[in-house]
Amino acid sequence: MTKKTNPWSRREFLSTSAAAALGAASLPLWSPGIFASRAQGDILRVALVGTGIRGSSTWGRTLIQRYADVLEMVGLCDSNPKRLAYAKQYMGAACPTFTDFDRMIRETQPQVVIVTTTDCFHAKYICRAMELGCDVITEKPMATDEEMCQAILDTERRTGRKVTVSFNYRYSPEAVKIKETLMSGEIGQVTSVDFNYYLDVFHGASYFRRWHGFKQFSGSLLVHKATHHYDLMNWWLSAEPLEVNAHGALRKYGHNGTIRSQRCMTCPHKDSCEFFWDITTNEHLMNLYVKAESEDNYLRDACVFRKKINIWDTMNVQVKYHNRVTMSYSLNAFMPYEGYSVGFNGTKGRLDARVYHQTPWEIPALAEFRVTRNFGSSRTSNISAGGGGHWGADGIMQDQIFRDMLPDSLARRAGSRQGALSILIGIAARRSIEQGRPFKIDELVKL
Numbered sequence: 001m002t003k004k005t006n007p008w009s010r011r012e013f014l015s016t017s018a019a020a021a022l023g024a025a026s027l028p029l030w031s032p033g034i035f036a037s038r039a040q041g042d043i044l045r046v047a048l049v050g051t052g053i054r055g056s057s058t059w060g061r062t063l064i065q066r067y068a069d070v071l072e073m074v075g076l077c078d079s080n081p082k083r084l085a086y087a088k089q090y091m092g093a094a095c096p097t098f099t100d101f102d103r104m105i106r107e108t109q110p111q112v113v114i115v116t117t118t119d120c121f122h123a124k125y126i127c128r129a130m131e132l133g134c135d136v137i138t139e140k141p142m143a144t145d146e147e148m149c150q151a152i153l154d155t156e157r158r159t160g161r162k163v164t165v166s167f168n169y170r171y172s173p174e175a176v177k178i179k180e181t182l183m184s185g186e187i188g189q190v191t192s193v194d195f196n197y198y199l200d201v202f203h204g205a206s207y208f209r210r211w212h213g214f215k216q217f218s219g220s221l222l223v224h225k226a227t228h229h230y231d232l233m234n235w236w237l238s239a240e241p242l243e244v245n246a247h248g249a250l251r252k253y254g255h256n257g258t259i260r261s262q263r264c265m266t267c268p269h270k271d272s273c274e275f276f277w278d279i280t281t282n283e284h285l286m287n288l289y290v291k292a293e294s295e296d297n298y299l300r301d302a303c304v305f306r307k308k309i310n311i312w313d314t315m316n317v318q319v320k321y322h323n324r325v326t327m328s329y330s331l332n333a334f335m336p337y338e339g340y341s342v343g344f345n346g347t348k349g350r351l352d353a354r355v356y357h358q359t360p361w362e363i364p365a366l367a368e369f370r371v372t373r374n375f376g377s378s379r380t381s382n383i384s385a386g387g388g389g390h391w392g393a394d395g396i397m398q399d400q401i402f403r404d405m406l407p408d409s410l411a412r413r414a415g416s417r418q419g420a421l422s423i424l425i426g427i428a429a430r431r432s433i434e435q436g437r438p439f440k441i442d443e444l445v446k447l
């Protein structure tokens with residue numbers, strides 16, 4: 001993807017963040033919620049940067065429709081003016097739009113900025129928003145490399161503003177059930193974990209059609225996608241990672257293809273390619289992406305077999321935690337079905353969970369659980385998760401963030417430390433693959 005109008009270069013970002021860097025006081029273990037000090041009845045002034053599919057839907061239209069009693073969308077920003085104009089209309093927003101972030105903040109005076117841009121630009125906007133006096137809610141991954149991660153931690157410390165990371169997977173029913181089972185002590189102390197995640201040939205392939213297929217934009221799936229999984233594991237175990245070793249390969253997409261084109265829409269292999277995807281049948285995506293292509297050449301239906309794709313689709317990672325737990329994790333991106341299987345080995349038994357995520361998200365997920373006590377029998381159960389964005393998780397998370405009314409007994413609210421610890425496993429895994437050695441987390445960032 002080549003960008004004509006990108007206001008933030010990486011060099012510019014690094015020079016700003018280096019200037020902002022400060023020494024190390026330790027961060028709180030979890031964020032108390034960025035609106036804790038908000039007076040009852042106050043309407044929160046919210047601005048959003050990144051009006052793509054996630055920004056315009058979950059953090060745009062949904063907020064405007066469901067949270068008008070607690071917040072007002074005061075400004076929208078995106079580097080692509082055509083996408084921005086369509087997104088504003090789609091959201092039903094009444095606020096002004098901007099391609100200049102600083103100008104948006106100056107003119108609309110938001111209290112909170114929501115960051116939903118392409119991953120590699122999150123850190124720049126998170127830091128800038130805090131510099132300009134705003135709290136931040138950011139989509140995952142909080143950042144895509146170690147320097148950006150450090151800059152966020154340092155800027156938060158220096159400005160006293162707060163970052164919330166929207167880890168919606170913590171709110172899905174099966175994730176909660178796993179957490180509660182581990183907390184009950186039924187399998188004793190966890191000693192090791194087997195965690196295998198499967199992305200299917202539809203959802204998995206979608207990452208190879210877009211900017212996600214390039215490390216420079218997404219940090220690879222080890223960061224972009226696996227940040228969810230590492231965050232879940234850190235939260236499930238109440239543990240912090242120390243060391244990471246990884247292997248990765250590109251075995252299906254990218255250079256492996258025997259046929260290729262620039263994009264599906266104009267592809268001569270439409271009838272023979274298994275991965276052909278027809279964006280023209282979706283009016284919303286045509287408006288959001290295809291009609292805005294003239295501004296930044298962002299092709300939403302680019303070929304999954306582009307030779308330049310430089311991320312992995314086959315990944316294995318070992319993680320050592322501070323409490324001596326070890327985890328074996330794998331991520332495969334061209335599977336026939338989607339979901340995960342996780343097994344916790346404990347001193348008194350084992351917890352197995354097998355989760356099938358059917359797409360589209362509105363179809364309930366299915367999860368099977370087995371708790372087996374050593375020298376005892378197995379207890380099995382099933383749950384069928386609710387509908388709505390990401391199995392109902394998006395809505396519960398937003399209620400907790402914006403209405404601040406749910407007790408946080410499971411410590412699901414996530415701040416910059418949780419954001420950092422999850423991406424750092426992925427960044428360390430990426431460095432480990434690139435350099436062929438294990439990486440310690442504290443080689444990357446000073447927490």
Ligand SMILES: NC(=O)c1ccc[n+]([C@@H]2O[C@H](COP(=O)([O-])OP(=O)(O)OC[C@H]3O[C@@H](n4cnc5c(N)ncnc54)[C@H](O)[C@@H]3O)[C@@H](O)[C@H]2O)c1
Pocket residue numbers: 006007008049050051052053054055077078079080083116117118119121139140141166168224390
């Ligand atoms: N938590 C979840 O489950 C979940 C689900 C989907 C997406 N996401 C996250 O949401 C974010 C957006 O994903 P998406 O699928 O909407 O992507 P997208 O490509 O549809 O949208 C990204 C938007 O950012 C804009 N943009 C790019 N560079 C910019 C810059 N420098 N300044 C301003 N705007 C810029 C693009 O023009 C585009 O409109 C990603 O970080 C992704 O990881 C999270």
